[in-house]
Amino acid sequence: MEKMIDMTQFSHQERIEMANRALSDPSLGVKNDRFRLHYHFMPPAGWMNDPNGLIQYRGEYHVFYQHDPYGPQQGPMHWGHAKSRDLIRWEHLPVALAPSETYDWVTEGIGGGCWSGSAVDDDGLFTLVYTGHVDGRRPEEVQCLATSTDGIRFEKAAFNPVIEGPPEPDGFGFRDPKVWKRGDCWCMVVGFGKGGFGKALFYRSFNLREWEYVGPAAESDGTMGDMWECPDLFPLGEGDRHVLVISPMNMGETKTMYLSGDFDYETGRLSVEHAERLDYGFDFYAPQTFLDDRGRRLLFGWMNIWGSAMPERGDGWMGALTIPREIQPAEGGKIRMVPVPELRELRGGHHAVKAQQIPEGAEVPLAGIRSEALELIAVFDASASKDAEFGILLRCSEDDSERTEVRYCPASGILSMDRNRSGIGDKGISETSIAPMDDGRIKLHLFLDRSSVELFANDGERTITNRIYPDPSSLGIKLFARSGNASLVSLDIWELKSIR
Numbered sequence: 001m002e003k004m005i006d007m008t009q010f011s012h013q014e015r016i017e018m019a020n021r022a023l024s025d026p027s028l029g030v031k032n033d034r035f036r037l038h039y040h041f042m043p044p045a046g047w048m049n050d051p052n053g054l055i056q057y058r059g060e061y062h063v064f065y066q067h068d069p070y071g072p073q074q075g076p077m078h079w080g081h082a083k084s085r086d087l088i089r090w091e092h093l094p095v096a097l098a099p100s101e102t103y104d105w106v107t108e109g110i111g112g113g114c115w116s117g118s119a120v121d122d123d124g125l126f127t128l129v130y131t132g133h134v135d136g137r138r139p140e141e142v143q144c145l146a147t148s149t150d151g152i153r154f155e156k157a158a159f160n161p162v163i164e165g166p167p168e169p170d171g172f173g174f175r176d177p178k179v180w181k182r183g184d185c186w187c188m189v190v191g192f193g194k195g196g197f198g199k200a201l202f203y204r205s206f207n208l209r210e211w212e213y214v215g216p217a218a219e220s221d222g223t224m225g226d227m228w229e230c231p232d233l234f235p236l237g238e239g240d241r242h243v244l245v246i247s248p249m250n251m252g253e254t255k256t257m258y259l260s261g262d263f264d265y266e267t268g269r270l271s272v273e274h275a276e277r278l279d280y281g282f283d284f285y286a287p288q289t290f291l292d293d294r295g296r297r298l299l300f301g302w303m304n305i306w307g308s309a310m311p312e313r314g315d316g317w318m319g320a321l322t323i324p325r326e327i328q329p330a331e332g333g334k335i336r337m338v339p340v341p342e343l344r345e346l347r348g349g350h351h352a353v354k355a356q357q358i359p360e361g362a363e364v365p366l367a368g369i370r371s372e373a374l375e376l377i378a379v380f381d382a383s384a385s386k387d388a389e390f391g392i393l394l395r396c397s398e399d400d401s402e403r404t405e406v407r408y409c410p411a412s413g414i415l416s417m418d419r420n421r422s423g424i425g426d427k428g429i430s431e432t433s434i435a436p437m438d439d440g441r442i443k444l445h446l447f448l449d450r451s452s453v454e455l456f457a458n459d460g461e462r463t464i465t466n467r468i469y470p471d472p473s474s475l476g477i478k479l480f481a482r483s484g485n486a487s488l489v490s491l492d493i494w495e496l497k498s499i500r
């Protein structure tokens with residue numbers, strides 16, 4: 001199918017029909033499933049970036065996402081859509097939003113469309129709030145609404161845009177509205193940047209249509225990037241405690257951050273007490289959270305990063321979401337990110353590896369476990385392994401040329417995921433520092449899928465998320481110790497079912 005240039009010659013519903021036809025056109029579909037994930041959410045074909053509009057509506061979880069249904073590249077952005085009852089098995093639904101109007105159309109084939117945003121339940125009316133982006137237009141980005149009564153077919157508001165541009169001139173970006181309700185009042189944060197400082201702008205409304213700008217909820221201190229994409233501000237913990245999650249542009253290796261402190265709804269200001277990276281991997285960006293009916297603050301992130309090699313593009317698709325995670329408050333304004341318990345439904349065959357000493361220099365293969373989809377919980381006694389550097393080798397090839405190394409060094413407190421020998425795709429070592437838990441142990445909880453590794457250390461105190469692209473035959477797992485002996489307390493491994 002040919003790419004359309006002038007979007008406005010078709011109505012929104014016509015554009016959606018075209019997008020859905022493209023998705024069922026085999027010549028545009030997935031050509032090779034060698035990197036298709038077994039239990040992570042992916043687009044049926046084409047391109048995906050940010051999760052959008054995460055919500056539980058009438059008991060069902062909905063995920064929308066930045067989507068180009070015409071091919072595995074960032075093109076005219078649509079909103080893909082899927083729903084689930086359990087956060088694990090997803091049913092793909094028709095494309096929800098397509099570029100079609102003067103405020104969200106595409107003239108040059110790239111750099112426009114229905115950009116990121118969020119979803120709310122407005123007294124039963126399923127409402128999407130998104131950024132209309134038109135490359136080169138002034139203002140380039142405006143905020144828009146679309147609504148649905150059946151949760152499938154969305155109509156753009158006739159009165160769009162609802163915010164016609166940023167509150168100040170000469171800014172850099174004005175996008176990714178995240179909306180939530182507090183009492184009778186709708187609240188919104190929008191990403192913005194000015195003079196080299198990223199900001200999250202705070203707005204209020206009583207009807208989702210007329211918005212009052214209150215002020216910046218938070219802004220960079222000069223070290224946190226020049227534009228804050230996908231801000232998400234939410235209450236977490238006691239009293240006025242809130243967390244602001246951001247995806248700062250141009251902050252070096254740091255791609256996501258969270259800032260926590262008390263939020264004042266009158267002044268619209270977050271008093272930041274703690275600021276830190278949200279995930280320490282290479283492939284974690286534009287995360288969004290939502291509250292479910294069990295009071296959980298759940299999060300999905302885009303499990304890729306702009307500018308990376310993205311080898312799956314050659315196979316006709318691109319992009320995945322992380323596993324669903326719950327955000328929980330921890331001491332000192334910190335947060336933890338833990339896998340949701342629903343993921344246990346994926347567990348199949350279980351292997352328990354006995355407590356053992358791993359001698360210095362050894363690589364101990366775990367015989368009989370050869371799977372692309374695994375969950376592992378390894379507990380090491382760090383206080384009894386002080387001189388060592390130890391960990392797990394994943395996706396090892398027979399000749400050992402391929403392997404992904406997860407290691408901990410008690411002396412330095414550095415936890416790393418090394419993908420310099422992981423296969424094709426980008427290389428590099430992700431690192432974070434973490435102390436053993438109070439009992440002197442370090443706990444590594446890993447989710448391995450066909451082309452991804454997610455690590456949750458010490459019950460979600462730190463996470464590392466990476467894509468890897470090993471050869472399909474590289475399926476070995478080993479434990480290792482260097483520079484000293486290491487003490488393994490327990491290792492549980494589950495083969496995970498495929499939900500594709």
Ligand code: FRU
Nearest residue numbers: 050066115116175229230286
């Ligand atoms: C983040 C982002 C958003 C934007 C969207 C466009 O990855 O750049 O700021 O709305 O992607 O697809």
